[in-house]
Amino acid sequence: MNIQNDIYNASNRTNSFQTNPSQKPLNIIIVGAGIGGLSAAILLRQQGHHITVLEQSRFANELGAAVHLAPNANGLLRRMGLFAEEGGANPTLAMTQFLPDGKVMFSVDLTKMSKMWQHEWLLAHRVKLHEALKKLATGEEGKGRPVELRTSSKVKSVDTKGTVALESGEELQAEIVVGADGIHSRTRKVLPGGADMKTFGSGKSAFRFLMPRERALANPETKKFAEREGHLAMFMGRDRRVVIYPTMNNTLLNFVCIHPTEESEVKADGNDWQQQAHLGKMLEIYKDFEPALVMLLSMADEETLKVWELLDMEQLPTWTDGQLVCIGDAAHPFTPHQGQGAGQAIEDAASLAVMFPLGVPISEIPERLQLYQKCRYERASRIQEYSRIVGKDLGSGPPLDANEYTGYNFGHDEWDYSSQQLRKYLWAKRPNAYWRMPTSFGPMPGPRQDVLGQRRSGKEARYSTASITFRTSRTVLQNLFPTEAFKFSSPATSVLATFSISTLSSLEWLGGKGYTHLGLYIHGVEYKNAAGDITRGTYLPILFENLADPIVSGREELGMPKLYCEIDVKQTANDWGLTAGWMGAKFCDISISGLDVSQAHETLTPRSSGLLWYKYVPTSGVVNGKESRGSDAEYGVLLPSAEEAKVEKEVGKTLIGKGGIKFNKLDWNSLPTLHHVIERLEEIPLYGIVEAKLVEGRGVSDVAAAIRL
Structure with a gap:
């Protein structure tokens, strides 16, 4: 998962590690080199940070005991590159519960159950696991700078601002201090309520x-x-x-x-x-x-x-304050009845590492630590309570549902869970970002926002727009109005309309690529809302485009009446031409011939407040037991001319020529999704062409100024 690349470096992908301040690693001190501390060291190292681990012992007397690596913990070890079976851990294949006299209460074949989980339930030697973690943390091989492990370094005190004082008198400073110092934690005492928390x-x-x-x-x-x-x-x-x-x-x-x-x-x-x-x-x-x-x-x-x-120990009120955070037994000591003590410490380490990919601003550290706690507090506390219940004397506790406990314990991947919580946190920091389908993946970048939810610039984009304005029939075109709220401002039966074709290139939001759109623009239209207010503009009943991305973003974000078709534009020194079709079935030819640099004249189109269109979103599925044919949204939209005039544009040249327009409705077999549209466009009569021109320039609008009427 590279959330840091997606979020922090979307606009700085070419910046080097040295020149991008957001890419500086954090200096992190971990107090305690147990399973939880070393797991955190490894995962934070792999995120690119500089890690120092302080261990009060000399590791002279490592302890011999075994440890459960249930699927939830084993999967995280594998993610960090540690395969416990290589150190002698063996799978749990069967489980039997006996009465004190040796009679069998029940027996379970776990080889069948193991297929439920992504990873095996292993039984490991604690010393071997610890050695493997230490090697992975401090070894030269692997991602990130090796962890500095300082033994015989007893911590005297810590504070919430990243300061650690050793009993030797040395004082260390870090951006984050992680207390992984076990049930008798010194770091816990600094947290609110921690000093009063007694085991x-x-x-x-x-x-x-x-x-x-x-x-x-x-x-x-x-x-x-x-x-x-x-x-x-x-x-x-x-x-x-x-x-x-x-x-x-x-x-x-x-x-x-x-x-x-x-x-x-x-x-x-x-x-x-x-x-x-x-x-x-x-x-x-x-x-x-x-x-x-x-x-x-x-x-x-x-x-x-x-x-x-x-x-x-009772529940600690908080696991973090400022730049200090506790993990493992320092935050939530476990009784051993669920075999999850080490596993929950490893989960803590994973969640903490997820919150700190390379590039996290120092100012965000406290809230990131709070987010870690939010991810872990309920789960660790719940498993603590499970362990207490299971450890009660027989006959003194509530009835046990072993399947519930096992499913909750094993059926969790903390890395994946915390990653999603981090995504939600980052999404929430972009409240103005566009959400559109598919929403599972977060806000959608597009022409009006980058991955950070920030406005894009279209001033470097290039355009080539061919337009043919013509006189035609009001009585034909008014049948394309979606509701009675739209009508022509004039009672005249001869009105103006334009077919406009723009080829766009060097678009930032398409990685420098572009697309072409073809639209019908009906001039001299007014929209009257329920209060009687009138907005005059140019109405857009259809806009064809030859790329899915602008179609989807334009329909969902703006409600523009977009459809797909194939568009082929060819241009020579004096001629310009377009053919449009669907799956090879050509339905439109538009051309401008004899292009010349003759002085363009102003086309006398009616006064306009902007571009009008109508948004319509159908209802899905069944409503009140009946298949729905209604709408979830339908209303008029205006792109104000005054706002569009603010777009920084540079006209390169304008060429004038003679225009031609021809549509062929074909049939339903040739145009199974477009025939009804092309049939109506073919009906539009051509009383005379007023102007045919080709304009080239720089600067493209993102249409973000559109407003609901």
């Missing part, structure tokens, strides 16, 4: 450890727990549970044993993931579970057995 125990703690799968397979009694690859097994007691699943290409088993906190005597010292646990205590807690499972737990290595308290 609290959920009432549960968890033992965690890894075990070689071969160890379980080697024991006849525990073999059954490890036989199936990709098997997620959950043993559910009333107030305690054991979750087992494989990782590292199914060579390791990951254990998470959730239980009442008071039974394991966890110390709430803030070092939640590192607290050493006692094997005997864990076995005591699960002594009433199936003996084979207790035996499997007893095979854990006590020196690697850890226990941590599952902390929770």
